[in-house]
Amino acid sequence: MSSHNLEDSKRVYLKILFSLFFLTVVTVALTKVHFNSFALAIGVGLLVACIKGFLVAANFMHLFDEVKSIYGLLILCLVFSIPLFCIPLMWENNQVKEYKNGPWVGYKEEIRELKKKNKGETDY
Numbered sequence: 001m002s003s004h005n006l007e008d009s010k011r012v013y014l015k016i017l018f019s020l021f022f023l024t025v026v027t028v029a030l031t032k033v034h035f036n037s038f039a040l041a042i043g044v045g046l047l048v049a050c051i052k053g054f055l056v057a058a059n060f061m062h063l064f065d066e067v068k069s070i071y072g073l074l075i076l077c078l079v080f081s082i083p084l085f086c087i088p089l090m091w092e093n094n095q096v097k098e099y100k101n102g103p104w105v106g107y108k109e110e111i112r113e114l115k116k117k118n119k120g121e122t123d124y
Contacts, residue, residue: 016059023052039089046085 027048035041054062057063 011058016055019055023048023055039117042085042088 026043030044030048035044063074
């Protein structure tokens with residue numbers, strides 16, 4: 001390996017290192033910011049985390065050098081993970097309902113009232 005390539009590699013890795021340090025400071029600073037909604041706070045936090053993850057994956061895992069099938073697989077993973085990130089939003093908006101198999105978010109009082117009304121009956 002020539003010294004020119006080694007110096008270029010050092011420069012790239014130092015840029016990534018300082019970028020990750022800066023984004024870590026941004027992450028810590030964002031904990032002090034009051035967002036109007038919980039969903040916005042999650043979105044901003046995930047955006048910073050995705051940028052940091054992209055820096056690590058693209059450079060240290062050499063994803064810039066991979067073939068297009070890898071990018072397709074990464075996009076597929078992203079498509080399947082988006083619904084998982086929407087679950088806390090459903091909790092925040094109280095869209096998770098209570099069914100016969102147990103209480104869900106936001107319905108504890110209704111379950112207690114049903115228990116009092118049925119006086120110990122287990123079919124509710």
